[in-house]
Amino acid sequence: MSSKSVGRGEGRPTLEEVAARAGVGRGTVSRVVNGAAGVSQQARTAVEQAIAELGYVPNRAARSLATSRADAIALVIPETETRLASEPFFASIIRGVASELSDTELQLLLILVSTERERRRLAGFLDGRRVDGVLMVSVHADDPVVDLLEHTGLPTVLGGRRSELEPISYVNPDNLGGAWSAVRHLLGLGCRRIATITGPLDMEAAVVRLDGYRRALAEAGLPDEPRLVAHGDFSEGSGERAMAELLELEPELDAVFAASDLMAAGAMRVLRRAGRRIPADVAVVGFDDSPVARHTEPPMTTVRQPSEEMGRAMARLLLEEIASPSRSHRQVILSTELVVRESA
Amino acid sequence: MSSKSVGRGEGRPTLEEVAARAGVGRGTVSRVVNGAAGVSQQARTAVEQAIAELGYVPNRAARSLATSRADAIALVIPETETRLASEPFFASIIRGVASELSDTELQLLLILVSTERERRRLAGFLDGRRVDGVLMVSVHADDPVVDLLEHTGLPTVLGGRRSELEPISYVNPDNLGGAWSAVRHLLGLGCRRIATITGPLDMEAAVVRLDGYRRALAEAGLPDEPRLVAHGDFSEGSGERAMAELLELEPELDAVFAASDLMAAGAMRVLRRAGRRIPADVAVVGFDDSPVARHTEPPMTTVRQPSEEMGRAMARLLLEEIASPSRSHRQVILSTELVVRESA
DNA sequence: CGAAAGACTGGGAGCGCTCCCAGATCGGGC
DNA sequence: GCCCGATCTGGGAGCGCTCCCAGTCTTTCG
Secondary structure, eight states, X not given: OOOTTTSXXXXXXXXXXXXXXXXXXXXXXXXXXXXXXXXXXXXXXXXXXXXXXXXXXXXXXXXXXXXXXXXXXXXXXXXXXXXXXXXXXXXXXXXXXXHHHTTSXXXXXXXXXXXXXXXXXXXXXXXXXXXXXXEEESXXXXXXXXXXXXXHTOOXXXXXXXXXXXXXXXEEEOHHHHHHHHHHHHHHTTOOSEEEEEOOTTSHHHXXXXXXXXXXXXXXXXXXXXXXXXXXXXXXXXXXXXXHHHHHHOTTOOEEEESSHHHHHHHHHHHHHTXXXXXXXXXXXXXXXXXXXXXXXXXXXXXXXXXHHHHHHHHHHHHHHHHSOOSSOOEEEXXXXXXXXXXX | OOOTTTSSSSOSOOHHHHHHHHTSOHHHHHHHHTTOSOOOHHHHHHHHHHHXXXXXXXXXXXXXXXXXXXXXXXXXXXXXXXXXXXXXXXXXXXXXXXXXXXXXXXXXXXEEOOSHHHHHHHHHHHXXXXXXXXXXXXXXXXXXXXXXXHHHXXXXXXXXXXXXXXXXXXXXXXXXXXXXXXXXXXXXXTOOSEEEEEOOTTSHHHHXXXXXXXXXXXXXXXXXXXXXXXXXXXXXXXXXXXXXXXXXXXXXXXXXXXXXXXXXXXXXXXXXXXXXXXXXXXXXXXXEOOTHHHHSSSOOEEEEOOHHHHHHHHHHHHHHHHXXXXXXXXXXXXXXXXXXXXXX
């Protein structure tokens, strides 16, 4: 039999107990556990054996307290789980972040916030320093969660800035160039009555894509007609509604640039129902190059936004920021690319 | 000016500093922070003011260490983010869990594990007692993550048991009854050559749904024909492949029961391409009643599985288990219901 | 052969909080 | 005026770990 420290029941074994059993001091055990150098082979073996026998696992809370590191980072998504599930963009971001984190010891924590209550709980969680840094995507201009982040002083990286003067580090796709090239493509096809379906205008990405659209039209000497602009919120349903509206206001339109693939898919459905052929009657271009773009009928021409790479870049920036905190913020702009399929 | 403890810069203020500033002891501050009774109005006010002035926020790691509580629970999903995004089931689970947690102080942490490396990292995270309990869905029979969970001794609840003798608490839909009633419905419609597309057979849900199918056929005196059974993995693509296979082996079939809506949707696409009318030539029933079921052409008849309620029940069980740990495990079976639309 | 330079090791101090107990304070009843 | 209980309050003793320093034991070199 063995001392009290060994059995199950008396709680989990501690560093101290391992040390006692291995006949060494706490320091030595700590060194072994953390893979530090300067431990004799003999001591190391003894400790390892004691750890195995006792089934010792370090207590993270204690370690956190001592080192003031949490070994975890949060990816905050201020949307509902429905949205998380319906927009492939998030999946790509998650994949990118996870892959960049894969050879670190950092645990990725996904946190969804939509209610005020959840926001407060998140505040407590972050303030309590349960993570070493925060990633956040899908940020709306007036999102209170961001203030919360700034206030905690935790290293933070946004996926999608709120404005050009964003004071926090961020990774952004080249929305302007993407939208611009989409509309240029439509113009090149000979389209002249080009409508657009925007995203929610409290998001910079939506505003800038609209800008890109307008700029391309202006360059082509085309007027900016309000009735060619309808608003959505990036979701499929909103794309349908917006398209219906456009068709009503401007039956003569010959092309649509939607600020997201999902909205473009919704628009295509409405167009087809209205008897318009795509692209013969109306050409359609989306934005994102999400999986759905490949499965629409016909396959969708769209602007590729490197979402996964965006996730990776975000993680990379955050790691840098954690490693060397600094007042200055970093930013990365990822270029976009037009993928021509059959809808335009 | 003020003492070193007060200013910004010298790190975050501690309980002790708040106590000093308010002119009270640590105990009193702790009591105020935790809303405990037995503090005079005067002391309380002084402490609250000091907290506000200093911008004090308790350090969770320290609290965790002292209380051995983490105030967080993990929802582990052993799938890729792609899957998370494509299957609405997960979104519903998350929603249910979140809603049940909404009036607790527990932070919900979503953790995706797919690689071995991620699994090990999760082990460290859980062993380190960074959460008070674990929820896990989409469990495959031989999933090593479960052993990991059992080993940590953390309160755990599964969404979907691994077998009838599941030794861990779980919440399960009535898969047998659901599948059975789906096939009964098909039989009632006069179908006699009823095929099925199963889920991955290393998941109990898939096995049991297949059982329900067989049982209903047997009761109707129909033989169990192997060529009427094709296998999928719950995904849409696998449904397409399975359907193509079935059509090849048994062109005469007049109905299909798919173990998930996504597979049913894939099957419907293949059927349509093959020129079969639904339900006139081939009737189709799915399982889940996920959002896609409403949008197929024609709308899909399916077995409703109360996913959100499942999430809620899981959270509820876990809370109970955390509150009163016990050797015995709990289980909840949620009933399913056939939703008849137009595909069968 | 002695001293200096390494190589290891043990354990004190402390991270910030909660728990709990011993005291101080304040009334009210006799 | 005194005693007893109720109400508050301060602070010691940890929680389990890391950091770091002062030792001890070798090894090497002049």
